[in-house]
Amino acid sequence: MPVTRSKSVGNTSALTSQLGIVRLLEVLFTCVTFSLVVHIDRWHTRNGDWCMFSWCASFAITIVILVVEFAGLQHRMPVSWKNFPITFAMYATLMCLSASIIYPVSFIQNQNPSRRERPYLISATVFSCLSFLAYSTEVGITKAKPxxxxxxxxxxxxxxxxxxxxxxxxxxxxxxxxxxxxxxxxxxxxxxxxxxxxxxxxxxxxxxxxxxxxxxxxxxxxxxxxxxxxxxxxxxxxxxxxxxxxxxxxxxxxxxRPRYCSxxxxxxxxxxxxxxxxxxxxxxxxxxxxxxxxxxxxxxx
Incomplete structure (x- = not known):
């Protein structure tokens, strides 16, 4: 009987390579971050909106990049794939860095969270910092070498x-x-x-x-x-x-600094x-x- 071989679906190296693993970690860390914040509903201010936007946008666009590379659709995208992923990774690095600073200052230092909320706020800050480290690692991996x-x-x-x-x-x-x-x-x-x-x-x-x-x-x-x-x-x-x-x-x-400043x-x-x-x-x-x-x-x- 003829031997049938299963065809591989998609480019698995997009997920299993060093860069792919880093991107999967980015997805995980940002997802955990905004999930924790949504769970305790502590983000409804201008600063909180920015932090939530940073985590959600980073999560969503990273998912798109992973899907495109897994499906091998880079050449069909209306953008330069040599420039887009690293440009986004650099913006995500800066956004997650700013969110990792703004969120704890706005919601932990300047407010008085309850005992139930504090562990969630601290955990969200930690995972936001991990998101920043993951995106900065991607920038280090993909930036041009000499x-x-x-x-x-x-x-x-x-x-x-x-x-x-x-x-x-x-x-x-x-x-x-x-x-x-x-x-x-x-x-x-x-x-x-x-x-x-x-x-x-x-x-x-x-x-x-x-x-x-x-x-x-x-x-x-x-x-x-x-x-x-x-x-x-x-x-x-x-x-x-x-x-x-x-x-x-x-x-x-x-x-x-004026005296009226808090x-x-x-x-x-x-x-x-x-x-x-x-x-x-x-x-x-x-x-x-x-x-x-x-x-x-x-x-x-």
Missing amino acids: GEVTGYMATVPGLLKVVETFIACIIFVFISDPVSYDSPEGLQWCMAVYCICFILSLLVIILCIGECTGWLPCPFNKFLSGYTLLAVLMYATATIIWPIYKFDSKHGGSSS STTMCHWDKLVAIAVLTAINLLVYVADLVYSARLIFIQG
């Missing part, structure tokens, strides 16, 4: 673009609640800096994921160097101007400090991006 030919988003400059846009989003949250850039004109310039640089960095990410870099009227590497140099100069001005108008008494600012919650002055710090951090990120982009144009030019 001499490796891969997508731009897998390189250091590509990953820095993700960091730049994420930090800008945090700045937007702080600067708009309450509005802190309406006057004078120097603060409006700072807001313009954040918006222009965010849009350009996001444009680069979209062009890479959509494999549309050929649409640019100039070589991609030269565009990157030119725009990154512009971003460094613009952020340098914002790093100087923002503290002058917000913390110098000569320009109506306050150099010390010791347990973030007040308006704290947000102004956070914006100044984040602006300086993003300046350093853009400087590092410029160095790598200049090296790229030197090697390929």
Whole structure:
């Protein structure tokens, strides 16, 4: 009798490889995290909404990536599969990191949970931290190695673009609640800096994921160097101007924390400090991006 062989269904290496196992852990950790939070119903605030969005979005998109790779549908997807997974993994890393900080501060430190709720809150925080570690491990596994030919988003400059846009989003949250850039004109310039640089960095990410870099009227590497140099100069001005108008008494600012600010919650002055710090951090990120982009144009030019 003829021997019948069972055909393997799907690409099992997508689940059993080192990267596949890490992604399965990501799914497990994020699922446990938001399940614990939903079980005790402790997330109905703006901070809680962000944390829940971070865990649920990371969980859902990771599932999609696993299904696509298991079914071998990478070439049928309308995005560059060399750029999309690592771009998402980097965003998920930053989102889970922020959620791992925001959630315990908002729901454990600043509130008084009951004895029944506290173990769930602590467990959710632990699994959120594990989710962050899992996604950062994926980034470490999939980022470009020296001499490796891969997508731009897998390189250091590509990953820095993700960091730049994420930090800008945090700045937007702080600067708009309450509005802190309406006057004078120097603060409006700072807001313009954040918006222009965010849009350009996001444009680069979209062009890479959509494999549309050929649409640019100039070589991609030269565009990157030119725009990154512009971003460094613009952020340098914002790093100087923002503290002058917000913390110098000569320009109506306050150099010390007002007495009306609570010791347990973030007040308006704290947000102004956070914006100044984040602006300086993003300046350093853009400087590092410029160095790598200049090296790229030197090697390929």
